[in-house]
Amino acid sequence: MTVHHHDHVEKAMSDSRQTILGRLKTAERILHPDYPAMPPSPFLSMNHKDMVEILVRNLTEQGAEVHRAEGHENLRQTIDRVIADQGFSRIMVSEDPFMENLKLESHAENHCAEFIKPSDLEGNEQYKGTVFSVDAGLTTVDAAVAESGTLVIAHNKTQSRLISLAPLVHLAVVRTGTVVPVYEKALDLVIPNGGLPSQLTFITGPSMTADIMATPFRGMHGPRRLVVFLVDT
């Protein structure tokens, strides 16, 4: 635990770095030809409506439930209905501009669910205690990829990581305008100037495993259910 000891580690490391890189860089060099061409993905030439259909098909095949809605008002009603049906009482929500704009808490006339924002909670302990105990996590997603039915979330201070992971149910809002054909297009949309967030998460279906006798089941560590609200805005 001494400074001296720390110095020792630093020294060992710079030696190792040089040894390793030295070996790699003095080794005989082979240069292979450029990457072979790949035919462009057929997803790229698909019209938007078909793309959304494929997204829905992929989501459903992977075990997500998809609810469609038109406009903010209808989306609020749809979310409220699902929450009331399931009897969820505490839900943690992301704080991104779209979700803030939706103002779910002020419109929740028909049920008594409580919407909790991470910024309402003081400190790490309270935040963790809450996110591990709520009935569901509700987030906007930044892009949805048709090729595999994948939801992309760029985590930042308005999109906390654990909301879509720790609760047993993940409620995800997908705006049709953010549906893209392939992952590359999702990156163009989410990080237009290339500045990556601290974490970018690709979610494809609920948490699952097949580690015991290759028997698949859902909800291993993450959400058992993924409920997608697909909204035309």
Added chain:
Amino acid sequence: MDVKTQSYVTEAKKEMASPASRTFLDFFLPVLSAVREIGMTSFPDPAAAVERARAIRRSSVDRLGELLETFERNAVKAGARVFWAENAHEANIYIRDLVNRHRIPYVTKGKSMITEELGLNEVLKKNQTPVYETDLGEFIIQLLEKPPFHIIGPAINIPTDEISRVFMEKAGMDSASTDPVVLGQAARNFLRDKFRHMRLGITGVNMAVAETGSILNVENEGNIRFNKSAPGIQVSVMSLEKIVPNLDDALHMTRMLCRNGTGQKLTSYVTLDTGPRKQGEKDGPEELHIIILDNGRSRIYDDIKTREVLQCIRCGACINVCPVFRQIGGYPYGWAYTGPIGKLLNPLLLGLDRTRDLYGACTLCKACKTVCPAGIDHPSMILYLRNKNLAADPVLQGEGSTFAERLMSKTAAFAATRPRTWNTAARLGSFLASKLGPCHPLVSAWTLKRTFPSLPPKTYRDLRKHP
């Protein structure tokens, strides 16, 4: 982890007679291979996609040194701390010191074969730091104190009653069950509390993106996401070949990895981390440590033939199709890596002298090479290793040939260059073979396991002379 590569033959015999392993190997492995094949058809042009993937891996390995430097520069710029470890010891000590410096009560781990290679659990155990494996399969084998059976499904062969017993004993499960879902639930409940209070999480790395300094992980359960989201300190260990040049390449390789590993278009979760949590963020690690591990790989790199093994992305496709693995399963390989890739990596990292049976037991059927999305020619490298072993290669710790082998090749060379001797020996050989049979102790080491054709009384030459 302990190296048990020298008990290959005994372990293989045991596994071939084990009913539990037989069920899994005979039934699930063909299914896994079929699932992979179906998965590959979801590429618009599967053959072109494979060729692209192989080219990406070749190019990444070609430029390994410069890509690692670029990666380090960009990762550090994003706020990560990069540590270079020349061997397992350096990596383990770094992690142990980190644990001690921050007074970490316990650590959790995502599934990673690299930490199996490090033997990290043993080091932390000696440090009296409890380690919880959080991948369901790894969690099971950790409790059972067994080695991984398969790199994708480490406990996939373990019967449910055995899991039930150990869960009741060590993971707080109340009543016995042979239902995989109930067992999974029990593991979820046990580990959830660990995730809730964890302060240091350890993961492997599936890909490191040079252009952005990001690391990418692929998983289905969500345990790696917890390890990267819940604690204050994240340690991600990558073997140095995990590098790809840029994000486009990483995305293509991820498509390839998922389809080859489990037949999925994409696993449930793929996460790409660039630096630690930023100012104002509620979760994610405050410190992100990335350990770049060599552990013998830069030496493998020095030889352009063995270098190819560094193209591997650990998808496991070669394992499921291997006719040898389908008979014996993963235990006989005796170390972190199993199947065809284990036949290459274990000998290259441990030395040829104590892994002889690994590269010896191969039929050279080329099934592995055919499916490999990373462009590795396993059979050709296996022949190369056999050759290096006979030649007593000092770098790879070859044993050299035995006296019997040397005598045999010397004798053959002597006879083959002298027509009379050759003809006499051929007649004698044919006579002896018909009298002694394949079981005679003089030749049985070589002939017992092979189908030996019965030799005709006359040689070809005799027939030509006296038809």
